[in-house]
Amino acid sequence: MDGNRRPEDMVRISTPELAEKFIQEQIAEVRRQVGSRKVLLALSGGVDSSVVAALLLKAIGDQLVCVHVNHGLMRKGESEAVVTLFRDQLGANLIYVDASDRFLDKLRGVADPETKRKIIGGEFIRVFEEEARKLTGIEFLAQGTIYPDIIESHGVKAHHNVGGLPEDLRFELVEPVKLLFKDEVRVVGTALGLPKAMVYRQPFPGPGLGVRCTGAITRDRLAALRESDAILREEFERAGLEGKVWQYFTVVPDYRSTGVRDGKRVFDWPVIIRAVNTVDAMSATVPELDWAVLRKITDRILNEVPGVCRVLYDLSPKGPATIEWE
Numbered sequence: 001m002d003g004n005r006r007p008e009d010m011v012r013i014s015t016p017e018l019a020e021k022f023i024q025e026q027i028a029e030v031r032r033q034v035g036s037r038k039v040l041l042a043l044s045g046g047v048d049s050s051v052v053a054a055l056l057l058k059a060i061g062d063q064l065v066c067v068h069v070n071h072g073l074m075r076k077g078e079s080e081a082v083v084t085l086f087r088d089q090l091g092a093n094l095i096y097v098d099a100s101d102r103f104l105d106k107l108r109g110v111a112d113p114e115t116k117r118k119i120i121g122g123e124f125i126r127v128f129e130e131e132a133r134k135l136t137g138i139e140f141l142a143q144g145t146i147y148p149d150i151i152e153s154h155g156v157k158a159h160h161n162v163g164g165l166p167e168d169l170r171f172e173l174v175e176p177v178k179l180l181f182k183d184e185v186r187v188v189g190t191a192l193g194l195p196k197a198m199v200y201r202q203p204f205p206g207p208g209l210g211v212r213c214t215g216a217i218t219r220d221r222l223a224a225l226r227e228s229d230a231i232l233r234e235e236f237e238r239a240g241l242e243g244k245v246w247q248y249f250t251v252v253p254d255y256r257s258t259g260v261r262d263g264k265r266v267f268d269w270p271v272i273i274r275a276v277n278t279v280d281a282m283s284a285t286v287p288e289l290d291w292a293v294l295r296k297i298t299d300r301i302l303n304e305v306p307g308v309c310r311v312l313y314d315l316s317p318k319g320p321a322t323i324e325w326e
């Protein structure tokens with residue numbers, strides 16, 4: 001049987017009971033595969049790698065070594081949340097690597113979107129490889145591959161999966177959720193006791209804020225992006241829009257316009273609000289947001305984020321516009 005093909009008669013995991021059964025089966029399977037050996041996992045904090053981490057922690061405890069690479073393009077508080085949950089609360093063996101400077105130095109002056117993605121993806125593999133080499137006696141690599149990654153040739157996850165490790169650093173793969181669809185992964189994550197905010201988190205691209213800080217990334221513009229994005233998420237949550245709008249974030253383009261502040265002319269960035277609803281991310285519509293919510297977000301961004309003098313709402317559906325700006 002092809003281990004990468006979902007059996008026709010496989011029951012859709014839609015209830016806590018079915019999730020529990022799946023978890024017990026996978027615990028047994030992972031223990032059988034791994035024995036007393038060690039497993040390495042790149043833990044980004046996304047839904048899939050988080051569910052795999054929680055599952056493996058149950059199955060093999062401290063035989064699991066998680067590596068969280070902060071590439072400097074994470075959202076506000078995101079890396080801290082991963083460390084707090086997995087290391088402090090769940091007791092995982094977690095190596096935290098702050099590689100922010102390294103990534104931002106490599107990206108300095110690079111404006112082409114594809115080159116930026118390549119640098120981020122390539123650097124990620126190198127940082128992960130360095131960490132893997134420091135550890136000895138690891139034979140397995142766990143991945144949060146899910147079924148759409150296998151069946152979709154254009155799988156968006158390719159960008160942050162740890163493919164491309166050198167020949168002498170090849171591991172046997174452990175992929176406990178590879179036959180599951182996203183909704184099933186979430187049911188399993190909930191049954192494993194992961195927080196709702198993590199299990200129902202909106203998609204976040206592998207290159208992170210890098211694709212939303214358009215053109216050549218600078219630290220000050222990245223800071224404006226991170227702060228404005230945090231404000232947007234906070235206000236969406238406050239307005240009860242969390243979980244109702246599929247994906248929302250801010251973009252700070254590499255472009256300035258004039259403004260006036262304290263009686264003086266300034267030349268500052270715009271912040272663009274992007275919010276979309278979609279079923280499969282192949283096409284998307286823009287929700288009609290309440291004016292008061294938009295105004296509150298605008299006021300807060302203009303008052304709290306340095307270097308910003310305008311806030312815009314992107315009304316473009318996909319297509320022709322993509323969801324991300326780069």
Ligand code: XMP
Nearest residue numbers: 156157159203204205206207281322323324
């Ligand atoms: P676009 O911009 O192509 O995005 O309409 C569709 C969905 O994919 C996400 N996305 C990515 N995810 N690595 C990822 O893991 C990437 O490089 C990437 N680019 C886009 C995007 O956030 C949206 O949900």
